Each structure stands twice: as C-alpha cells, then as structure tokens.
Amino acid sequence: MEFAVxxxxxxxxxxxxxxxLVARGETLVIAxxxxxxxxxxxxxxxxxxxxxxxxEIFAEHGIDVRYEARNWARVLQEVRRxxxxxxxxxxxxxxxxxxxxxxxxxxxRNCFYTRHDSAWRYTGIESLATVxxxxxxxxxxxxxxxxxxxxxxxxxxRVLVASGDNALHLNLSxxxxxRIDTLIENSWxxxxxxxxxxxxxxxxxxxxxxxxVPIYLAFSPARADSPRYVELxxxxxxxFRADGRLRALLQAYGVQE
Numbered sequence: 593m594e595f596a597v598x599x600x601x602x603x604x605x606x607x608x609x610x611x612x613l614v615a616r617g618e619t620l621v622i623a624x625x626x627x628x629x630x631x632x633x634x635x636x637x638x639x640x641x642x643x644x645x646x647x648e649i650f651a652e653h654g655i656d657v658r659y660e661a662r663n664w665a666r667v668l669q670e671v672r673r674x675x676x677x678x679x680x681x682x683x684x685x686x687x688x689x690x691x692x693x694x695x696x697x698x699x700x701r702n703c704f705y706t707r708h709d710s711a712w713r714y715t716g717i718e719s720l721a722t723v724x725x726x727x728x729x730x731x732x733x734x735x736x737x738x739x740x741x742x743x744x745x746x747x748x749x750r751v752l753v754a755s756g757d758n759a760l761h762l763n764l765s766x767x768x769x770x771r772i773d774t775l776i777e778n779s780w781x782x783x784x785x786x787x788x789x790x791x792x793x794x795x796x797x798x799x800x801x802x803x804x805v806p807i808y809l810a811f812s813p814a815r816a817d818s819p820r821y822v823e824l825x826x827x828x829x830x831x832f833r834a835d836g837r838l839r840a841l842l843q844a845y846g847v848q849e
Contacts, residue, residue, distance in 0.1 A: 620650055620821060622809065623660040623667045624680035625757055628784045629845040630698070630807070631680045634661050641845055642680045642697055645838065646809055649828030650821075663757050665730040674814030677821065682810035685732035691818045693826040695833075696806030701779045702733055703800040707767060712774065714799030720750075726763040726775035729755040733776055734805055760785060767795070774798060780847050 622643070624631050631640035638644075639659055647657045660676075668687055670676040683700070684692060704714040712723055717740055727733065727741055745751040752772055754762040763775045764785070779800070786792050809825060811818040832838040842848060 618655045619658055620655055620677045621658045621660065622646055622678045622680050623662060623670065623676050625664045625667065625759065626661050627681055627778070627781055629780055629847060631659065631661070634659050638845065641841060642809060644841060645697065645832065646825070649825055649832065652828065653824055661757070663755065663759070664728065665755065668730060671810070671812045672814065674812045676812065677815065677818070678809050678811045680809060681807045683732045683805045683807050685735060685738060686730070687810055689813045690810040691813060691822050692808045692810055693822055693829060695826060695829045696808050697829065698807055699804035700807045701800055701804045702776050703779045703782070704774045704776050704798045705767070705782060705795040706774045706798045708796045710773065710796065710798070712798055714801070723773035724749055725751050726766055726772040727751060727753055728759040728763065729753050734801060737801060776801070
C-alpha cells in the first residue's frame with residue numbers, strides 16, 4: 593500500500609509540473625506586414641517562404657516559431673525594443689542596427705508598375721521627375737531611391753506614402769484610380785497579390801531598379817538571445833541551400849532564386 597501511495601504521489605507531481613515544463617518551451621516571435629509570398633496570412637496553409645523556412649530550421653533545435661502580422665513601421669519599433677524577436681524580409685537599409693545573418697534568404701527585385709495605358713518607363717532616378725510615385729512607409733528601396741523618396745515625400749504629391757496593414761492594397765487602388773502614376777514593389781509580391789485577386793496581367797511592368805536588394809530575417813539588437821538565433825538560422829540556411837530544401841520551398845510558391 594505504501595508503495596502504491598508513493599507511486600501515485602509521483603504521478604501527481606509529474607502532472608502538476610507538466611504545464612510548467614510546456615510553458616518553458618522556447619518560442620521565437622517573428623513579424624511583418626503581409627508581403628506574400630515572403631510572408632502571407634497567419635494561420636494559412638501556406639504562411640510564406642520566410643515563415644516556413646524559419647519554422648523548419650528552428651524546429652530542428654526544439655524552438656517554436658510564432659508568426660504575427662502587423663504594419664511594418666510598428667514591427668520595426670517592436671523588434672528594435674526587443675518586444676518581438678525578428679522582422680521578416682528586412683533589408684540592411686530598413687534597420688541597420690538589427691542583427692543579420694551573413695547569408696540573405698533571398699534577393700528582392702523591386703520593379704515599377706503602371707497601368708497599361710501608360711508609356712512611362714523607369715530608366716533611372718531622373719525618369720521619376722514626371723510621375724507620381726507610390727511607396728510604403730518605412731520600406732527601404734535601396735540608398736538612391738530612399739534618398740529620392742525622403743527628399744520629395746509630401747512635396748506637391750510627387751511621392752505618396754501608404755501606411756498600415758493594407759499599404760500595398762492602398763497603392764494598387766491608387767494606381768487603378770489614377771491617383772498615382774506608378775508604384776514600386778517586390779516583383780514576387782505583385783505577382784502573388786494580383787493572382788490572389790484574380791487580376792493577373794492587370795499591371796504593366798515598367799522597369800526595375802538595380803541591383804537587387806538582399807532581404808533577411810533580421811533579429812532584435814535589444815535581446816541577449818539574438819546572436820544565438822542568428823547563428824542557428826545562418827547554419828540552417830546553409831544546410832537548406834546545400835541539400836535542396838530551400839529550392840523546393842521556393843518552387844512550392846512558384847518562385848525561383
């Protein structure tokens with residue numbers, strides 16, 4: 593009887609501490625505004641290339657990844673303060689103080705899009721003088737374009753800045769209604785968004801900026817655990833590139849490096 597009582601006590605003790613052990617499981621929080629296929633709707637079957645990649649890499653080390661979506665300016669603030677672990681799809685110009693892997697996850701090709709009744713083409717910064725350009729708040733488009741945007745935003749409507757969770761949708765709507773003449777956006781993102789809306793081919797590509805911009809999972813400078821996450825993610829990227837898993841993931845979203 594005494595043995596049975598002791599055994600029962602041990603079982604009860606394990607049941608009591610089990611929630612504590614679960615609660616202590618390591619969770620990494622990553623966030624961005626929806627920028628599909630880089631990161632798509634949270635909870636969807638295909639939450640995005642960066643999200644799936646992060647989950648698979650960190651799962652190998654017993655780390656859960658929670659993905660959240662909110663506007664980009666807020667994400668950068670939260671990551672900078674250490675409230676969120678990492679920003680998805682950031683370039684070094686977005687947040688030079690963040691911690692980056694040596695290897696980018698992808699290269700972002702930013703292209704200009706117009707309506708089909710436009711003959712304008714992007715041939716360099718000087719060609720923007722004749723158009724109203726739509727951009728997204730706190731996005732980086734490379735040093736030259738960032739300087740152009742900063743100098744002209746709000747000046748006689750030459751650069752119009754969209755903010756919030758639906759910034760790309762706002763810019764697409766402005767372009768369709770003739771409130772801007774062109775918008776600049778990642779080519780993967782525009783293709784995916786138009787496909788989701790059933791409007792493939794609606795826009796005309798009017799040239800792309802060069803060079804392409806490396807984009808990363810960028811970690812908080814305010815957290816002591818960030819260097820470890822950077823190291824784990826870099827090693828994972830190298831493995832996934834070497835064994836073909838990254839290529840397969842990109843193909844699942846219909847894109848190529």
